[in-house]
Amino acid sequence: MLLLKTFFINKIFFNKLKWLLYNQVHWSIGSAALIVNGKFRDEHLHLGLFGWYNSWCIGFFEFWIMMNYGLPAAMCSHAFYDFIIFFMYYIHGIICRQRKSHYITKTSTSYPNLKETFQSANENNDEESTVSRAKSIMFKRLYSEELWIFALHTSNVYGTHLKIFLNFANGHLTEEKKFSIGYTTVKISTGDMNNDKKVDVITTDFLTRAITILYNTGNETFDDRTIIPLDEEANILDVADINGDNQLDIIVAYSDKNFITILFNMGNGTFLNETTYETDYVIHTFEINDINNDNISDIIIGHLDGNISIHLNKGNGTFIQQMVYLTYRTVYSLLLSDMNNDNKVDIIFSTDSGNFEVLFNTGTETFYHRVISTNLYGANVRAISDINNDKIPDVIMTNYSPGEIGVYFNIGNGTFTNETIFPERFLPMEIKLLDINADGRMEIITIGENGRDGVIAMLLFYC
Structure with a gap:
């Protein structure tokens, strides 16, 4: 019975949960700016690392649910999904956030018409990365005719x-x-x-x-x-x-x-x-x-x-x-x-x-x-x-x-x-x-x- 319950949780409920988390949660993001061909200032592209939710973090959460609650009917409710999302943000902040971001520099030599350079950095120059992925980007004239907006819709554990x-x-x-x-x-x-x-x-x-x-x-x-x-x-x-x-x-x-x-x-x-x-x-x-x-x-x-x-x-x-x-x-x-x-x-x-x-x-x-x-x-x-x-x-x-x-x-x-x-x-x-x-x-x-x-x-x- 325990094996059957575990199979049901993993294959039915958590498959849906992983899809939900992949599409709605794990795009946590950080601040960013480009450095291209040495023309930009010293702003950095901040890329914080974070653990995959469908690896050991999800495994821990599956085990916790199974041991404490079995498979209550409430797990299928919309409110429970909301709780799970906020819970996984919490797990992200405590467990997965303790990682270093690192520098990346890449220039293409394969194509003569392509030059590309970008890098990532720790925002606070400490041992803990506080930022991670960018989700969307847009450009718009914002304040005057001379200025362009370069905007990133970003998020992390804090919002x-x-x-x-x-x-x-x-x-x-x-x-x-x-x-x-x-x-x-x-x-x-x-x-x-x-x-x-x-x-x-x-x-x-x-x-x-x-x-x-x-x-x-x-x-x-x-x-x-x-x-x-x-x-x-x-x-x-x-x-x-x-x-x-x-x-x-x-x-x-x-x-x-x-x-x-x-x-x-x-x-x-x-x-x-x-x-x-x-x-x-x-x-x-x-x-x-x-x-x-x-x-x-x-x-x-x-x-x-x-x-x-x-x-x-x-x-x-x-x-x-x-x-x-x-x-x-x-x-x-x-x-x-x-x-x-x-x-x-x-x-x-x-x-x-x-x-x-x-x-x-x-x-x-x-x-x-x-x-x-x-x-x-x-x-x-x-x-x-x-x-x-x-x-x-x-x-x-x-x-x-x-x-x-x-x-x-x-x-x-x-x-x-x-x-x-x-x-x-x-x-x-x-x-x-x-x-x-x-x-x-x-x-x-x-x-x-x-x-x-x-x-x-x-x-x-x-x-």
């Missing part, structure tokens, strides 16, 4: 923070600014939410089921904040003017749910007339753009069920489903861009096939489909940008294992050529593009993991 580094367009970063944004923040977006010409920060917190808005004062601080409660754990977030009142509204979606929530911005710090819009399929990702050139933001959704749905905005905050395109595979990533310079927004997406696909917009509410084969197994589309300065957006993909970045150069007629693959020693998770050193070329900045380390790397192209 979640927004770390901001200002780039003076010459490759030099200022000291970091750190702002608390919750405990388990999972998504971050930016926009002028109160029409004061300043970029504000919007985040979602998974466990507290809330949206937080940090209002930019313009003097490198965020003072006031608005907290909006939600009924579910939101894991997708975006902002756009949905009802045409020149106010940015908030759009969120939820894990394994088939509806989105729209919070309409009243312009005075309040959000009213919350609208829930249901879809026919479970939502995995969505993007917002004007798909039919009527100057109104539409919503394009990638579904777990193997299709893409396009929802046209009537202009009053309501939508009609225009079409459903069957992919027959789960849509893992979805982006929007004009891929053939015809002034129409096309849909770029990837599934578990490892290829990426493009739905070219004809402008007549129809699309023609093209599949672009790649040599990246299990890759996802991560970014769209003009890498080689030919005025045509290119496609950047990553795969989680073995860990590669692929760049696919767009010819402009619906075809792609000159596939360039950069093998890495880490597993790239997210990519952003920005000309961070003002040389007229886009840099690829990626975050990922390398065993128990977090990694932030920059690829500089000389096309």
Whole structure:
């Protein structure tokens, strides 16, 4: 009976627990700044190490539960999962945090058009690392035309923070600014939410089921904040003017749910007339753009069920489903861009096939489909940008294992050529593009993991 109980706990309950911890908890992160080609100041990329939850820490927790409680029915409750998450943060702080971070310096010699240097360091120069992995990264003009935001959504055992580094367009970063944004923040977006010409920060917190808005004062601080409660754990977030009142509204979606929530911005710090819009399929990702050139933001959704749905905005905050395109595979990533310079927004997406696909917009509410084969197994589309300065957006993909970045150069007629693959020693998770050193070329900045380390790397192209 004991063996049967142990098997049940490990194979059923803790498999689900490990998935939950992997997706929601173990992305604990630290402060970071890049050092590239010696141009940046002495800021460091802080990469704290931490123990794998599904190794001996999880084993200890399994043993403790089994010996003390057996398998109570409460273990299946939502409240118990919340308790487990907080408990594992506690275990992380006591057991796994006592590790040293270390320096990493890497320069590629395999590719003449690639230079890359990054390093990690202990933040306090002591024996204990207080920081670890980066989860998301963004770039935005923040305080003035001369300064760029280089922001990391970070967290550790003490909570979640927004770390901001200002780039003076010459490759030099200022000291970091750190702002608390919750405990388990999972998504971050930016926009002028109160029409004061300043970029504000919007985040979602998974466990507290809330949206937080940090209002930019313009003097490198965020003072006031608005907290909006939600009924579910939101894991997708975006902002756009949905009802045409020149106010940015908030759009969120939820894990394994088939509806989105729209919070309409009243312009005075309040959000009213919350609208829930249901879809026919479970939502995995969505993007917002004007798909039919009527100057109104539409919503394009990638579904777990193997299709893409396009929802046209009537202009009053309501939508009609225009079409459903069957992919027959789960849509893992979805982006929007004009891929053939015809002034129409096309849909770029990837599934578990490892290829990426493009739905070219004809402008007549129809699309023609093209599949672009790649040599990246299990890759996802991560970014769209003009890498080689030919005025045509290119496609950047990553795969989680073995860990590669692929760049696919767009010819402009619906075809792609000159596939360039950069093998890495880490597993790239997210990519952003920005000309961070003002040389007229886009840099690829990626975050990922390398065993128990977090990694932030920059690829500089000389096309």
